[in-house]
Amino acid sequence: MQVVEQNYTYMPEPLRCTGSVVSRELRFSRAMIFAIEEINNSTELLPGIRLGYQIYDSCASVPVAVHVAFQLSSGLDPVFYTGDNCSQSGMVMAVVGESGSTPSISMSRIIGPFNIPQVSHFATCACLSDKEQYPSFFRTIPSDQFQADALAKLVKHFGWTWIGAVRSDSDYGNNGMASFLAAARREGICVEYSEAFYRTNPRSRIQRVADVIRRSTAMVVVAFTSPGEMRILLEELSLEPSPPRQWIGSEAWVTDPDMLRFSFCAGAIGFGIEQSVIPGLRDFLLDLSPSKVAASPLLTEFWEDVFNCRLRKSAASNESVCDGTEDIETIKTPYTDTSQLRITNMVYKAVYATAHAIHNAVCQERKSTTQCDKFTRIESEEVLIQFKKVHFSQNGYDVSFDANGDPVATYELVNWQKTESGNIELVTVGNYDASLPVGREFRINRNLTWVEGSTQVPVSVCSDSCPPGTRKVLQKGKPICCYDCLPCPEGEISNATDSPDCFLCLKEFWPNAERDTCLPKPVEFLSFNEVLGIILAAFSVGGACLAIITAVVFYRHRTSPIVRANNSELSFLLLFSLTLCFLCSLTFIGAPSEWSCMLRHTAFGITFVLCMSCVLGKTIVVLMAFRATLPGSNVMKWFGPPQQRMTVVSFTFIQVIICTIWLVLNPPFPMKNLTTYKERIILECALGSAVGFWAVLGYIGLLAVFCFVLAVLARKLPDNFNEAKLITFSMLIFCAVWITFIPAYVSSPGKFTVAVEIFAILASSFGLILCIFAPKCFIILFKPEKNTKKHLMNKNQSWDK
Missing domain, CATH: 3.40.50.2300 (Response regulator)
Known part of the structure; x- marks a missing residue:
């Protein structure tokens, strides 16, 4: 079309068309x-x-x-x-x-x-x-609204979320692209750039659009243009090597046979109007004789342009005159195709x-x-x-119009594929029917060829998908398709790709290493199957065996002076209580249950009080025995065997009452400790009433201190007859163990709390049996010459000489 500037001083000439016939x-x-x-x-x-x-x-x-x-x-x-x-x-x-x-x-x-x-x-x-x-x-x-929706679904179908967009700066391009961008936004697709141009724009404008395409990071370019604009843009892109781009075309240009000459666009896909066969049309198009052509100025222009000759001789033209042998069937043009x-x-x-x-x-x-x-x-x-x-x-096609004057929207999905000869042909690979239910409108039934002849779908994303175990964090100032993938925080997971958030596992679950699923937390307790549990159980059983062996030795030598002189009845009772003390530590090993939690604390409290009562009884007897040797003293009648038994029973009964009150009001119970360790569950016994626990422990400590004080008072009595010195050492060890037990117990995490408690039981028990009974067993077994009444009555000799 020729554009003429008007100065409004004369009537404008009629508009004239220029260029060749399309x-x-x-x-x-x-x-x-x-x-x-x-x-x-x-x-x-x-x-x-x-x-x-x-x-x-x-x-x-x-x-x-x-x-x-x-x-x-x-x-x-x-x-x-x-x-x-x-x-x-x-x-x-x-x-x-x-x-x-x-x-x-x-x-x-x-x-x-x-x-x-x-x-x-x-x-x-x-x-x-x-x-x-x-x-x-x-x-x-069909309206471009349907095509725009179809193009957006096509882009989403192949996983492209980062695209470029170009359009004709016309009603067709601007409205079509606006509809596409709205549909793309609904599908979560981001646009890196959107450029508009028209065929009458200066070349600098076309060059700028081409440079934007070359510099972009988006692999996919959606072009909503008419053939005229697209031809100009592709010609500009062909002048300078450009990175490969996957073209997605609107119907106007992607099905235009004249566009297929741009070989660097091979692999382009888009939607086209359904093909049809019109019987007799080809014969009609080819039925052109020189007389018919000469009767139409338009056909004349086309004929002369195709055959490069003139139907009539013109003095102003050097072209040859058509000789009448021209055959339109031999010419390959869009007209004959x-x-x-x-x-x-x-x-x-x-x-x-x-x-x-x-x-x-x-x-x-x-x-x-x-x-x-x-x-x-x-x-x-x-x-x-x-x-x-x-x-x-x-011809097999229904024709009707809806209230908007539009037909039913059906499209073919077309793909530019290279043939073996190197030419590009338009191949139908699928279809789209807007009248079908949502999700079933779009179907691909043939393999596609992509940019540069690849058979793999190209990737066009701003950021790679975030795998499970991470979450998307948007990059500041960029579209929603550009994001970073951050690992889920501790204790949280994401089990879907591109998850925007991570979520916490349930209390009894913990993420796996990949943080994409919640697994049940491992339950931890001091078990008989682990090394620490085996060692402690071995020492417990060993201690009990040592106490039994000691009792056997004392029983076999019960008539010997050293056994009779050290209150054999209390000694046997003490050895029995120590055996129970050693064995009660076994109740602390294994999975806590309702009965084991109540048993372990009460058994521990009662057996240790029984033990302390026996030691206390022996210490009192030693003190009173020496006082009884004073002239006129009859104190021993108050500390005979019945009184000793009554003392042990009384002290132990008090602990039984304390334990009973504890068990009745607020007993220990098994619980899952979810706070000490985030990644695992500690199965332990809750104290129930902390007052009850510390009352039991405090009562044992009170007896131990009382026993220690009495033993200290009796430490200077004659050695050969006096075991107060041994009791003093045992009480020193006992008190030291339980004093250090308190901070260790409070600060130890998880199953080590139980291990500390068992260690304190075993250490104090071993301290008692070794300090009180080991020297006597040594004399009985290895120094029998000292196990005589004469030696015991000799005040000038000690047991260790």
Whole structure:
């Protein structure tokens, strides 16, 4: 189209088109003529009525399209026919066109107020579905709203979340891209850049768009452009090597055969209108004789451009004159290519839709025949009303319009694939049907070829997916598709890819090493199966055996002076209590239960008090025995065997009462300790009442201190007859062990608390048996010469001499 600057000093010249004929558009116009001739020869559709037509070339220019629209709406015709051929000359019933959205919008605004129906075969802008603005507009091609939704689902299907976008700076490109971006946003897709350009922009503008594509990190580029803009952009990109890009195309350019020459776009995918077969069309297109061509200025221009010759000799041209041997069948152009009739079928359906609307307005069904009155005067408004009711089937395709003037949206998914010869061909690999339920509209039934001939789906993401065990943290100032993957905090997991948050495991569960699942926490307690438990159990059993062996030795030598002199009855009772003390530590090993928790503390408390009572009784007897040797003293009658037994029973009974109160009011119980260690459960016995526990322990300590004080008082009595010195040492060890036990018990974590308690029991028990009984057993077994009454009565000798 030639653009002329006007200075408003003279009338502007008529608009003229420049450039060569677009052979694809020529095929569209010839398909319209073919459809009209089919209808005029039909005996079922508009019988007896012939449709007339007039074809205008808008040159894809809005001013030319507007000029034509005004001419059609005014009905200005240079010739007025009065014959039988036309009911009313100059009366336009409908307009088929335009091929572009922007010219269609301009035309619809002009002819719409005159109620002239307009049906387009290629105007896809979603804006044209607005019946308030475009009440008389219909189309046989689906709205871009459906295509935009389909493209967004396609991008999401292949996992692309980081894309670039380019569009025509026109109604088609701007509205189509706006619909796509809204759908992409709903699908969680981010756009790195969105560039708009038009074919009339300066080359610097086109270069800037090409540079943006080259510098971008997005592998996928979605292009919502018309063929004219796309051709210019791809030509610019072909001038300088560019990183490989996966092109996703809108229907307007991705199915244009002329675009297939850009080999670096191999692997491009997009949606195309469904293919169709129109019987007889190819023969009609190829039926061009020089006489037919010469009768049409448009065909003449096409013929001369294709064969590079002139039908008529011109003095101003050096081109040769066509000699009549030219054969259109030998020429490969979009005009002759009927292998993939897509938009051509939309033209075909648009003409038939117009014919059906006129048929319904002027024809009536009478019995088995159809009567049409060709002299009936009809207004375009009547045809417009019938357009809304059109519903027919042609060549296996249903044609109808919804309330917005749109057809049912169905697309083919097409892929640019290289053949063995190196050429690129358009291959249908799937389809999309918007009328199907959600989630089932989209289907791929063939393998796709991707950019650079790859069979692997290219990756186009701003950030790699965050694996389970991590969470997404958005990068500041960037789209939501750009993020960092941070490991889940301690105690939390994420079990899904790209999880925005981590969540805590339940109290009794803990994350695995990968932090993608919660596993039951291992339950920990002092077990007989672990080394520490085995060692402590061995010492416990060993101590009990040592006490029994000592008792056996004492029993076998019960008549010996050293056994009789050291209160054999209390000694046997003490050895029995020490055996129980050693064995009670076994109750602390193993999984705590309700009964074991109550048994371990009460058994410990009672056996140790019994032990301390025996030691205390022996210490008192030693003290009183020496006092009884004083003249006039009869104190020993108060500390004979019955009194000794009563003392032991009384002291032990007090501890029994304390334990009973503890067990009745708030006894120990098994519990799962979830606080000491986060990653594991400590199975332990809770004290129930801390007062009860410390009362039991305090009572033992009180007896131990009392015993220690008495033993200290008796330490200077004659050695050979006195075991107070040995008791003093044993009490020193006992008190030292239990004094250090308190801080160790409080600070020890988990099962080591139990181990500390067992160690204190065993250490104090071993201290008692070794300090009190070991020297005596040594004399009995290895120094029998000292185990005599004479030696014991000798005050000048000690046991260790």
